Amino acid sequence: MIRNTATFLVIIFIVPFAICQWKNAALGDDSSHITFTALKDQITLMLHLVVDLEKVIIESKERNNATNQLEISIIHSNGDVFNDCNEIFNKGYTQSGVYMIQIFHGFYQMPIFCDMQLPGVFSGKRGWMTIQTRMNGEVNFDRSWNDYLHGFGFPDREHWIGLRNILRITKQKRVGKFGIRNLAFRIDVEDWDGVTGFMEHSDFSMLSEEFDFEISDLGQFSGTRGLGSHLGFNAHKPFSTYDHNNDRRRNEACVKSQRGGWWYGFCSHTNLNGVYSARREKMTEEKIFIRNWGNVNPRNTAFRYVSIKLQ
Known part of the structure; x- marks a missing residue:
């Protein structure tokens, strides 16, 4: 059809x-x-x-058990066309939820979850495009290169938007005060003890599919005290999956232990697409983790919630 x-x-x-x-x-x-x-x-x-x-x-x-109906609850915007969530917020749509965003200069639309609550540290603006969410472990993130390329899950629940779509978003209109290259990158986490943290970079860009979506720039950093810019260790690293290991420095032991697609490098300092952790688990490199989380929560409790956003 x-x-x-x-x-x-x-x-x-x-x-x-x-x-x-x-x-x-x-x-x-x-x-x-x-x-x-x-x-x-x-x-x-x-x-x-x-x-x-x-x-x-x-x-x-x-x-949906073959009911032939999509259950993604999309917030309608009276036919308005938007390039990002900040534009939607500025039009008066202040409710967080799934909206239709124009991708690739209006060539097609796709549903994206917009977080309207958090102001950007660098831009001071609201309206974030969510590209990844972990909240309950219902979606398997230990997937192939092809899955990470196209995306999986659902924008109102657990999902990965897809490397190609992330690249297209980076070509869209930017917001903020750091020039036209600015596309802020933010990670929000919460562990099973309810302790929260964030990492935000003023600029995010990555190379094309030909270069395996290598992170090329992250800009300035701001984040929770004690957490540090661990994503900086992933800069200038290509994206890898179990069937598409693009970093020769990443040995076989790392490939086996750190599951899920990510910008690894060596055995990575972060992996937010790892295996979901159950309640009362401690953080380990074999699952979703950020190194030195123990500096924020001395109990080093595993993450319950993760969200990655662009603005």
Whole structure:
């Protein structure tokens, strides 16, 4: 059904445009080559998105016992189009929840959970796009490269938005006062004792899929006292999964012990996509962890909740 719809759209909208560009090329219009190349890239991306959407719907059907209904509660915004959660907040939608966000310069929309409660340390603004959530262990995060590439879970519950989507978001409009490259990155955690902490960086960017989504910049740091900028150890590291180990410095023991996809490097200082910890467990590198959490909570209690956001 989805592929048939995509094919119909290609025939109705893109094919006539391609014919027009072919005619321009025949008349010697040099700009048509550039436009046609961009068109080809758009078609390729759209086909990828069709596969991604098909996968999301299949997973949604499985979650809802094949009821053929999506149970993601999306907050409607009267047809307004937004590039990020801060724009939504500024329009008066101050309730945290799932909203539709334009991705890739409006090429398609996707549901994203917007956290409207927390002001950014560096921007002072509200409205964060949530790219990962851990809250109850219902979703398995020990997954393949392909799963981490496209994303899994549901935006209103446990989920990973997908490396390709994170990269697309980094190309969207930024907010803040550190220039056009600014896209703040924030991690919020809470352990089973109710102790909370956060880490925020003023800038986040990563390289393309060709370079395995390596973190290229993190900017300035602010966070809970005693926690430190442990994510800084993951900078300039490619993303890895059990079936796609991209760091030669990461030995076999680390691959086996630190499960889930992450920017590891050596045996990492953080892994927020690790195995979910049960109540009363202590934090270990084999599960979700941030090194030196014991500086914040001397009991070193495992995390109950994790959220990663972009603004």
